[in-house]
Each structure stands twice: as C-alpha cells, then as structure tokens.
Amino acid sequence: MKISSKNFLKKKVLVDLSRRDFLKGGAALPLLALGASQSASAAESKLTAGISKKHAQIVIVGAGSGGIDAAARLRRAAPNAEITVIAPNTIHLYQSGQIFVAAGLYTQTDNRKNSSDLIPDKVKWIQDLVTQIDPKNHQVQTEKNGAVKYDVLVVATGAVHDFSAIExxxxxAFGQSGLASVYLNDTLKGEAVGGEQTRQWLSQIAEAARTSRQQVLFSIPEGDVKAQNASLDVLLLGLDIFRGKGPGGGADVYDNVAITVAVGNEYLIDSKPFDRVLRKLLAKEKxxxxxxGTRLSAVDTQAQKATLTGAKETEELKYDFLHVAPSLKAPEAVAQSELALKEGARKGFVEVDPVTLQHKRYPNVFALGDVAALPAKSGAATRDMAIVIQDNVANYLEGRRLGTRYTGYTAVPVKTRYGREMLIEYDRKGPNPTxxxxxxxxxxxxxxxxxxxIRWAYFELMMRGLL
Structure with missing residues (x-):
C-alpha cells in the first residue's frame, strides 16, 4: 500500500516549519543524528519560493533516498506535473543502518522497506532499469518498457561500489577468509549482508586475539568516499569490541590486536578542522x-595478503581481518551518456552546477545524491539537494531564476565508541553545526x-519529503 501524503498531513505533521525550528522543538530534536541534522543555510530557500502550476512530464531515474525524496517534494512543488519514477528495485534499503548491524544493534530486516510503500501517491512507478539516457532527444531508454520522454529529468541513480577496482x-569472497565490508549490498535485490559479515568477523578476531596476535587492516580509497564515517565507525566500534566493551562483553584483548589504516587520501574526512580532531583521537590508540596516501591496490584473499601502494613504495601486508571501503563509479547508463563529466577525478558522474544542481549543458536535467559530480556523498547531503531540486525544477518550469542554492552541506556522524557519537557538520565555508x-x-x-x-525519521519523514 502506498503512503498517502494527504493522510499523513491529516496527522498534523507541520511540513512548513523551518527545519532548524523543527529540530529545536523537543519532539523533533532526535532528527539531528546520522546526517539528519540541519543547517538553516543548507538550502537557502523554502518550498513557497518554487511552486509551479505548469503541466509537464518529470522523470526521476532512481528510487533510492534521493529519488524518493525528490519525488515527494516535486509532487507538492509541481502539483500539475506528471511525475514518473523509473527504478527496478522492489526493496528500499536504509544503508546507514548497516553500521548498527555491524555493531550488533540492528538486524538486516530493520533496514528494509518495500519501495511501493515509499513511492508517493500520484507518482507513476515504472519498475525497470534505465539503459540509456538521451538528453538531446529528451528521453531515456529502459530495458523492458522502451523509450520514456521527459520535459525535465532528475537523475538520482546513486553510485556503484567499485570493488573490482582492487585487483x-x-x-x-566477502564473508570468508577475514574479508568484509559494511558497504556490501545489492540495491537491485534489496540485500545488504555487509553489516552482518563485519559483525561476525569483528567477533571472531576478538575471540582469536585471546590466544594469538591479530593483524587488522582497514582500507579507505582515494577520491570521494560514500559515507565518510562508515569505515571510522567500524574501526572505532571494533576497538571497543576488542576492549571487551561491545554489547556482548568479553575479554580485553586490545593489546593483542595490531591495526593498520590505509587511507588513499591525505585526510580522513574532507574538512580540515574536523580531520585534525579525528587524527588526534586516533593518535591515542597505541x-x-x-x-x-596509501591505497589497497590488490588482495590475495586465499593467502590473506593485501598489497598497499603509496606514492613511493608498494608492500604486502598479511592480515587476519580486512575491512574494505570501495571507490565509487557512476552507473553505466550515466557514465556513457552526454550528461557525464568527461575528464577528471569525477569522470562519469553527472556534470551539474554545484549550487543549483542543474546540468551545465542540458538545462532541463538535474541531478542529486551520489551520482552528481560533487564531493559530498551522504544522506544529509542528498536530503539538502532534494530541497534544491524541489525549488529549482519548479523555478525552471516557470522560467524563473534558479534561486535555491546548495551550499555543500553534509554531515558525518562518527561513532567514537559504543554510546558516544561526534556530530560533524560542514559546508563549503567550513564547520556549520546546527x-x-x-x-x-x-x-x-x-x-x-x-x-x-533517525531510522524512523528517514522512512517516515525524509522519504515523504518532510525533513
């Protein structure tokens, strides 16, 4: 059964409240964590600035967090438009919840909802895969339903975890021989096993460390990283588990675990003030x-050996447990289209204006979320981008100036140990705490x-375009 915005509003959800005012209300304060925190300047406009009465065909490619959030918002911002979501997945995953699965505090089923329960009423859903995007002829090609025309296209496909970039x-191989990744999922099938596999291996390493020294390796890729906190969360919660302070208790085996963190970039997160804080935090771990500047370039899963490549040297490292954060690439249909950036570190991703989220060469195309050629790859960033899409698509339809600006806001909620979290928020100008x-x-x-x-807020508010 689909969610009815009308029925939901009858429950007196105040959709026109400023997000910051809403959060400051006692009942709504919990929406802050996991990137649900807000900045008043994150999206510099309100819905009332962008309403359009035009009749138009709006096509949204993707039914992840960005696609569904954008669909719900555009349903209100352009009430006379015919909105179509094209996506093959029957199950929607709350991907941020995988951290709590790894921590032993959620189960897999906690993070799943049927896509049909989240796609808004009066939004058409074509359950199919987009195989080509043809912006010159204003259409997309699908695997089973042929060509679909549009007046406005919103690309919200997300990005692909490129594990194959590591030789x-x-x-x-994941789940075996000490190998795991909390990022491992299959959004098409609606499956996410990475959190559970990570939890199991952390527990096994803690048990093995009772009798022998264990070598643990975390790899974080070069370039843009999806959910910059995820690897740090697993690392820091893992340290608590090794100290016997996880939910299952256990012996303190910390002194018998040696941990190496290979970071492809020269930073842990791309905010200098917060990066310094996290470096100091980790420097305390003996x-x-x-x-x-060191990346995981190859792995021999059977021998449990990793090849680390830096600017000047390459070496092999034996491991008992390896947690891999993958690099990202754009889905093939996007990367092969005229919408893609043709060169640079974000080659293949949608070439949008970083402020308006409008395509730089095709004005009736917009993009949000991980598929946009922008550095922020988080749920908080996607949510703020959805507000920009909401207003600027409506403004485009009306021939108005695209007045809503994406400031680069993102949130990185780092779980420093069980029971403690650091809420990091920033934009292009620097720290921006709510x-x-x-x-x-x-x-x-x-x-x-x-x-x-926050999981409740994600499904009940963000996926209704109300957060």
Missing amino acids: GLKTE NLTLRF FPLDPNVPRWIWWEMDLHL
Missing part, C-alpha cells in the same frame, strides 16, 4: 597506525538519537 577482489554545542565533543545524545530515532 584480485571479488564480491563473492596499536593503530595511520598511513595516508546546535550551539561543541561539535568536536562526542556526546551520548547524538548516539541515542542515531540508534533509536
């Missing part, structure tokens, strides 16, 4: 080595909100 690494609390201090309240309330 010797095959996805079927058994942990950070290696910046609340007058020191963002460098891990707090129990952010953890509790993230664990108990």
